[in-house]
Amino acid sequence: MVKRAPWQLAAAGFLISIFQSILVHNEAVNKCLNDDCGKNASCDNDYGNGSCSCEPLFWRETNKNKTFNNGSENDCISCRFYMKVSENDACIAGYRLCQDDRKCCVINSCSSKPCGRHAICHLDCGDYFCQCRSGFQLPNGKSRFKNMNENNCKDIDECKQNVSICGPRGSCINTEGDYHCKCKQGYGKSFKDDRKLCRDINECNENPCDKTASCNNYEGSYSCSCPSGYFQYSDAVQEDKTKIKCK
Numbered sequence: 001m002v003k004r005a006p007w008q009l010a011a012a013g014f015l016i017s018i019f020q021s022i023l024v025h026n027e028a029v030n031k032c033l034n035d036d037c038g039k040n041a042s043c044d045n046d047y048g049n050g051s052c053s054c055e056p057l058f059w060r061e062t063n064k065n066k067t068f069n070n071g072s073e074n075d076c077i078s079c080r081f082y083m084k085v086s087e088n089d090a091c092i093a094g095y096r097l098c099q100d101d102r103k104c105c106v107i108n109s110c111s112s113k114p115c116g117r118h119a120i121c122h123l124d125c126g127d128y129f130c131q132c133r134s135g136f137q138l139p140n141g142k143s144r145f146k147n148m149n150e151n152n153c154k155d156i157d158e159c160k161q162n163v164s165i166c167g168p169r170g171s172c173i174n175t176e177g178d179y180h181c182k183c184k185q186g187y188g189k190s191f192k193d194d195r196k197l198c199r200d201i202n203e204c205n206e207n208p209c210d211k212t213a214s215c216n217n218y219e220g221s222y223s224c225s226c227p228s229g230y231f232q233y234s235d236a237v238q239e240d241k242t243k244i245k246c247k
């Protein structure tokens with residue numbers, strides 16, 4: 001048997017502990033990938049390390065808590081209001097009496113606009129949280145924050161994040177909160193499909209050729225040519241294709 005020096009054993013132990021912590025971490029992330037939390041709930045890494053939690057404005061019927069382990073435990077119900085057990089009970093923090101004084105209604109904590117620029121305030125059960133608007137993100141990778149002081153919502157540079165985002169026919173231009181694709185000549189955007197993807201323009205739809213010539217669309221451009229049985233009598237070349245005339 002090969003003898004190991006104490007420092008070698010310590011190094012091996014250290015590597016094993018790193019490996020184990022990676023495994024534990026991946027397990028928490030994978031739990032969210034399976035996302036089997038059920039109705040009005042989602043798997044949320046910000047809450048309870050990758051366990052299930054009721055969505056904003058929902059809580060658990062059993063204990064007004066948010067988190068649970070899996071879909072079979074899901075009992076999320078709306079928390080916009082709740083019925084008091086007895087008439088003399090005070091409402092819990094973040095709630096006030098509704099007009100019906102057996103009920104407590106959630107206070108709109110977002111009305112004071114606590115989140116700052118490029119962010120959206122989400123009302124929750126007696127509470128609120130902030131998230132960057134789409135097109136922005138927190139550089140620390142978290143998805144939620146609590147107030148303006150923590151607001152560090154920065155534009156996502158979609159062009160750097162995905163260099164092929166515009167496809168082979170467009171070049172990406174990053175903008176604050178968004179991006180757009182500038183199409184190469186002969187390509188344009190179709191509003192019917194993805195407004196950002198550049199597709200071949202069928203120039204023939206606009207009848208650009210002389211009425212005696214026929215139009216042929218192809219990827220990125222088009223040509224004008226004489227139909228079979230006709231010959232070209234103008235001396236125009238394809239660079240000047242709209243002047244091609246046939247008889």
Ligand SMILES: [Ca+2]
Pocket residue numbers: 135155156157158174175176177178179
């Ligand atoms: Ca952007």
